[in-house]
Amino acid sequence: MKQLNLGLIGLGYVGKIHLRHGTKLTDAKLVAVSDVSRNALAKARKTGVKHTYLDYQQLLKNPDIDAVIIALPTHLHNVCALDAAEAGKDIFLEKPLASNPKEGEEILRAVEKNGRKLMAGYHFRFAPPFRDLREQMLNGFLGEIQTATATFVGAGPMIMHRADGHSPRPVPSWWFDKKLTGGGVLMDLGCHMINLLRWYFGEIVDVKSYLGYRFKLDFEDHAACVAKFVSGQVAIFHVGWFSLGHQVRVELFGTAKTASAEIVPPAKIIHAIQLLMGKSSQFYLPHFLELKQFIHCLKNDIPPSPSGMDGLRDLEVISKAYANSIQLE
Numbered sequence: 001m002k003q004l005n006l007g008l009i010g011l012g013y014v015g016k017i018h019l020r021h022g023t024k025l026t027d028a029k030l031v032a033v034s035d036v037s038r039n040a041l042a043k044a045r046k047t048g049v050k051h052t053y054l055d056y057q058q059l060l061k062n063p064d065i066d067a068v069i070i071a072l073p074t075h076l077h078n079v080c081a082l083d084a085a086e087a088g089k090d091i092f093l094e095k096p097l098a099s100n101p102k103e104g105e106e107i108l109r110a111v112e113k114n115g116r117k118l119m120a121g122y123h124f125r126f127a128p129p130f131r132d133l134r135e136q137m138l139n140g141f142l143g144e145i146q147t148a149t150a151t152f153v154g155a156g157p158m159i160m161h162r163a164d165g166h167s168p169r170p171v172p173s174w175w176f177d178k179k180l181t182g183g184g185v186l187m188d189l190g191c192h193m194i195n196l197l198r199w200y201f202g203e204i205v206d207v208k209s210y211l212g213y214r215f216k217l218d219f220e221d222h223a224a225c226v227a228k229f230v231s232g233q234v235a236i237f238h239v240g241w242f243s244l245g246h247q248v249r250v251e252l253f254g255t256a257k258t259a260s261a262e263i264v265p266p267a268k269i270i271h272a273i274q275l276l277m278g279k280s281s282q283f284y285l286p287h288f289l290e291l292k293q294f295i296h297c298l299k300n301d302i303p304p305s306p307s308g309m310d311g312l313r314d315l316e317v318i319s320k321a322y323a324n325s326i327q328l329e
Contacts, residue, residue, distance in 0.1 A: 143256030156241020
């Protein structure tokens with residue numbers, strides 16, 4: 001099969017991560033990027049990207065591009081993914097799939113109608129610690145899992161620091177518009193924990209949530225949820241935008257043993273050295289691994305995983321969590 005050519009749409013925080021990794025792929029080439037920022041496009045050209053566009057529609061018209069990575073704000077996922085599918089491009093779409101289940105269903109229908117492949121961007125599934133923990137569970141090393149906890153807390157848009165805990169980033173106004181985001185931290189970080197736990201235990205049949213409003217906005221900035229799975233396990237997951245620290249952790253409680261896994265951002269100096277050496281830290285490596293998996297699926301005609309349906313199921317759980325919520329005082 002010929003080399004796959006990729007286009008990247010969106011050069012925000014996660015888009016820049018994909019730009020860095022996309023230029024290092026050995027079995028595909030990032031040949032085009034699109035963003036509304038001329039400055040961002042200029043920086044992309046310095047990395048060797050051949051084509052840059054202010055309008056992503058022009059990128060989609062490029063016949064040499066086989067697939068696109070969509071790293072736009074959530075409220076733009078629907079229209080961009082529909083356009084990409086109609087243009088005959090396979091799609092890697094960052095989480096969450098859309099702002100709500102209805103838009104997610106529209107994306108899946110368009111992808112199926114046009115015979116395209118869609119992979120949802122959930123990089124934690126590719127983090128070695130979380131993969132190893134799942135292997136321990138599947139191999140029976142922990143016994144029967146009775147309960148689990150998952151935590152994802154960080155600064156969030158109110159104190160928008162980079163994932164390494166340094167260098168505050170400007171906060172786009174759409175972050176504070178609930179109609180555009182589809183929700184607060186439960187949508188932003190909760191979808192990650194829901195997807196990870198579903199990968200461990202299967203579908204969620206019931207969920208209840210407690211939503212907190214520390215910053216007095218019209219969306220929740222922290223949440224605690226209790227989820228029951230079809231397999232019988234119960235898990236509690238916590239997400240929050242209240243901490244200058246950053247933690248992503250899963251703990252499984254089995255009849256034989258308890259085990260946990262987590263990933264943490266690198267220290268600032270270590271991260272700088274790794275960038276200069278062209279390496280990915282343990283924290284950013286999963287982003288690279290998920291892109292490699294996407295390319296592998298396209299080249300070998302394999303249904304990608306996490307799939308678009310995975311993303312839709314996550315949205316449905318979030319919708320149910322909002323419907324079954326109690327507001328904390």
